[in-house]
Amino acid sequence: MTGTLIVAGLGPGDEALITPEVTVALAEATDVVGYIPYVARIAEREGLTLHATDNRVELERATHALEMAASGRKVVVVSSGDPGVFAMAAAVFEAMERAPHLSKVDVRILPGITAMLAAAAKIGAPLGHDFCAINLSDNLKPWAIVERRLRLAAQADFAMAFYNPRSASRPHQFTQTLDILREECGPERIILFARAVTTPQEQIRATTLGEARPEMADMRTVVLLGNASTRSIGRYVYTPRHAG
Amino acid sequence: MTGTLIVAGLGPGDEALITPEVTVALAEATDVVGYIPYVARIAEREGLTLHATDNRVELERATHALEMAASGRKVVVVSSGDPGVFAMAAAVFEAMERAPHLSKVDVRILPGITAMLAAAAKIGAPLGHDFCAINLSDNLKPWAIVERRLRLAAQADFAMAFYNPRSASRPHQFTQTLDILREECGPERIILFARAVTTPQEQIRATTLGEARPEMADMRTVVLLGNASTRSIGRYVYTPRHAG
Structure with missing residues (x-):
């Protein structure tokens, strides 16, 4: 299974701090996955499914995102701030390490303005x-x-x-x-x-x-x-x- | 003397990593100040003066920018990455501390994606x-x-x-x-x-x-x-x- 998973940073809150790279990725997504208050920042639109989950379930969330990406969906995992700083990027690689059948997914991390x-x-x-x-x-x-x-x-x-x-x-x-x-x-x-x-x-x-x-x-x-x-x-x- | 000085982060290089906040500030600037390779990233246009200076003259550059801001110009100091991480933000406050007549300038730091x-x-x-x-x-x-x-x-x-x-x-x-x-x-x-x-x-x-x-x-x-x-x-x- 291949596919691409994007892990994107939404910055600290102000829309004017979201990079154009992240804005493009969100516009092309079929699925957005993340912690409830971060997914709440994404506008609903036709063709986009929002998957909001509670805190402290980062590994399950990451595995679910990898599985959807492997099945061919355009999945964006959202973090506030930067995904590489105490956020979802490390959780995605931890999930990949535990699920070798997902290791062929291409993971792209898009940085953001960290808090x-x-x-x-x-x-x-x-x-x-x-x-x-x-x-x-x-x-x-x-x-x-x-x-x-x-x-x-x-x-x-x-x-x-x-x-x-x-x-x-x-x-x-x-x-x-x-x-x-x-x-x-x-x-x-x-x-x-x-x-x-x-x-x-x-x-x-x-x-x-x-x-x-x-x-x-x-x-x-x-x-x-x-x-x-x-x-x-x-x-x-x-x-x-x-x-x- | 009052005025506003903006210190903006251009991110690591890719235009798609420049925040909309910084793009707006650059579009409104009358003067852009910075180290030669960073100023080279700013497109020339009518009404905009580019002030490119060599490395290791950060304090002079910062003082010049504060003086132009105090005189009423719309000045943006550019750094690559984030201006607060080993870049021009601290230099601007050092310059302000040495030149109390410039301490009324309103300084706004606009973050960027650091390297x-x-x-x-x-x-x-x-x-x-x-x-x-x-x-x-x-x-x-x-x-x-x-x-x-x-x-x-x-x-x-x-x-x-x-x-x-x-x-x-x-x-x-x-x-x-x-x-x-x-x-x-x-x-x-x-x-x-x-x-x-x-x-x-x-x-x-x-x-x-x-x-x-x-x-x-x-x-x-x-x-x-x-x-x-x-x-x-x-x-x-x-x-x-x-x-x-």
Whole structure:
């Protein structure tokens, strides 16, 4: 079985941030597959079937998409942001690895504007120097790995972006994250909470680790932490290109 | 002096990866400012002045752009990729900090598809787990910081993206980078060289640290390193979402 599967990034929310490449792919699709709120962004039209599924079923969703592609349908799996950053691209290859009969499907990943870069742009240039991106959810990794990674990243003086910082089912972990970061970086370090960036619900708050509270983040928030040189200028926050 | 300055990301090269937001900003500009090869991507038209400048003059370029914006012109500073990732956004705020009379200019950063995410999309999902981005140029930071950051990032088991890996003036540093990474990660670790991604000159090579040679990179290359779990499946390379 062959066929082509497209995995496309819809960007953070604003239609003006969807690349023309993705727009063309969606216009040609017979099937769009994804998490409910992302599929809700796709306009219905004749000849297009929308397959919206719940969270935490990424592997089933990816397998279903590969199977439809193998059967000759023009399938687009949608992610918000960029599909390669804590989104569906890796899930598609995991599904392919478990289902060798689907390994002949041609997979094309179409990049998108990921949340941390949309948030950084709204705020100034907080990721203007070396930085890292960490998924704070422990659905897929032990918390001990997250903690170790946070400490090493702080010691490396990376600016940091945190995805999935806090959910109703694990509110304590973001509290621990802030405690670790305060210990490693001190209370004056700049931290930014960017919720629902580029949507009508957008909320952006700049504060310090000393003032940060866990409730400032939810699952629609991307959190950015400055490095030791990150500073404010007027309403902007930026990290200088130089260091040391 | 007030005025508005736009700093826009042109993406990695393919026109189909330029966001509609950036296309609109360019259509309305009176002046486009940037490094020669990026300004060369902008079509000439009546009423538009192109200001192309050489590399390593980012601060002068940024100050000039802020001054033109303050005088009422519609100025767009262009970067390739995303302006907030090792590009002009931070330089604009550095320039503003040095020239307080320009601090009333309204600066708008328009994000773009950054090279590491375009490269990752072409290859599969090598940045599908926690990752970091490091600028290997030591124009703006001591080499000792780069070396320390590389070792800590390896110990944290981040996938990594390296910008500006190698130039004619400092070929030895990428040699040292590969030596450090081999020491920390072993010879089997997957490394990817993505040159001129999404352009007609695109070249992508997947190999291991044991087989990697410094000449595989130049200034048009973004280099991606897998984490300990990164693997190949068919012609794709991906990093699983889970760890530990």
